[in-house]
Every structure is written in structure tokens, then in C-alpha cells.
Amino acid sequence: MExxxxxxxxxxxxxxxxxxxxxxxxxxxxxxxxxxxDGGFILREKSFRESVKAHDWSFTEGAHVGVYCSTxxxxxxxxxxxxxxxxxxxxxxxxxxxxxxxxxxVFSRLLAAMDWSRYDDRIVVVKGCGSKTVPESAYAxxxxxxxxxxxxxxxGEPCSSxxxxxxxxx
Numbered sequence: 531m532e533x534x535x536x537x538x539x540x541x542x543x544x545x546x547x548x549x550x551x552x553x554x555x556x557x558x559x560x561x562x563x564x565x566x567x568d569g570g571f572i573l574r575e576k577s578f579r580e581s582v583k584a585h586d587w588s589f590t591e592g593a594h595v596g597v598y599c600s601t602x603x604x605x606x607x608x609x610x611x612x613x614x615x616x617x618x619x620x621x622x623x624x625x626x627x628x629x630x631x632x633x634x635x636v637f638s639r640l641l642a643a644m645d646w647s648r649y650d651d652r653i654v655v656v657k658g659c660g661s662k663t664v665p666e667s668a669y670a671x672x673x674x675x676x677x678x679x680x681x682x683x684x685x686g687e688p689c690s691s692x693x694x695x696x697x698x699x700x
Contacts, residue, residue, distance in 0.1 A: 553663050558594045680697070
């Protein structure tokens with residue numbers, strides 16, 4: 531006896547690409563360098579170096595770290611370099627910028643390193659679920675990588691997707 535309800539989506543050749551899976555769950559932490567400045571604005575080299583050296587950086591262990599300044603202070607590049615040098619040994623990665631900047635940079639690096647051959651000549655749905663982890667730039671970058679291999683790219687869920695791109699017929 532044939533089942534009453536047939537799941538045609540599960541039976542289809544559609545491949546789902548979920549950007550949340552690319553991330554892998556690594557946390558992102560940010561360090562506001564203004565906390566090491568006098569009044570949040572003035573960098574005094576000796577006290578800055580002492581504060582950075584004495585600081586407990588263990589909270590950055592295994593995380594992607596963004597170093598930024600929340601004030602309008604003029605901070606020389608070496609100050610960011612000094613903080614990055616302290617975090618480097620425990621963090622997964624370190625860059626200058628906000629949490630969003632970190633996510634953009636890390637996604638770009640992860641997507642560039644991926645093996646896209648799994649999607650060769652496939653119909654691919656880039657899963658869209660309003661994730662707070664995935665920046666919009668990652669969707670665009672994934673699309674450009676998929677265009678090199680996929681037959682068709684859609685956005686959303688396999689049961690209700692929006693067509694994005696189709697390889698031209700030869």
C-alpha cells in the first residue's frame with residue numbers, strides 16, 4: 531500500500547546548504563580598547579602596556595575575537611597590535627573590528643576554504659532562517675561560490691524557495 535502523504539521534497543535532488551553549519555558554533559567576543567585608555571580617550575603608553583599585560587585574557591579562549599574602540603579616541607595601530615599579540619595564543623582568531631566585522635571576515639575565510647565540488651551540477655537551496663550568526667554578506671559570498679558549480683541556486687527552504695540563479699543552457 532502506498533503512503534497517503536508523499537514527501538516529494540525528501541525525494542528530490544535538491545541539496546540544502548546551511549550557512550549555520552559552516553560556522554561551527556565558535557563564539558565571538560569583542561574587546562573594547564577604550565577600557566585601557568585614560569578616561570576612555572587618552573592612550574598613555576606605559577599605563578596602557580601595563581594594563582594590557584596584567585589583563586586576564588582567558589575569556590577569549592577558543593573564540594573569534596574582534597578588537598575595537600568604542601570612543602572617538604585616536605588610537606595608534608601598535609595599540610591594537612599589542613592587544614592582538616596577547617590574545618593570539620588563546621583565541622581561535624583575532625581581527626580589528628566589531629562582532630559583525632569578525633563574522634564577515636571569518637565567514638569569508640571559511641567559505642573560501644570550502645570544497646564546493648559536493649554541489650557540482652546540483653540544485654542548491656541556501657537555507658534562510660534569520661540566523662543571528664550569519665551576516666548577509668555570507669549569503670552573497672556563498673552564492674558566488676555556488677555559481678561556479680551548481681546548476682541552480684535558490685533561497686529559503688526546499689518546500690518554499692525563491693529562485694536566485696540558474697546556469698544558462700549551453
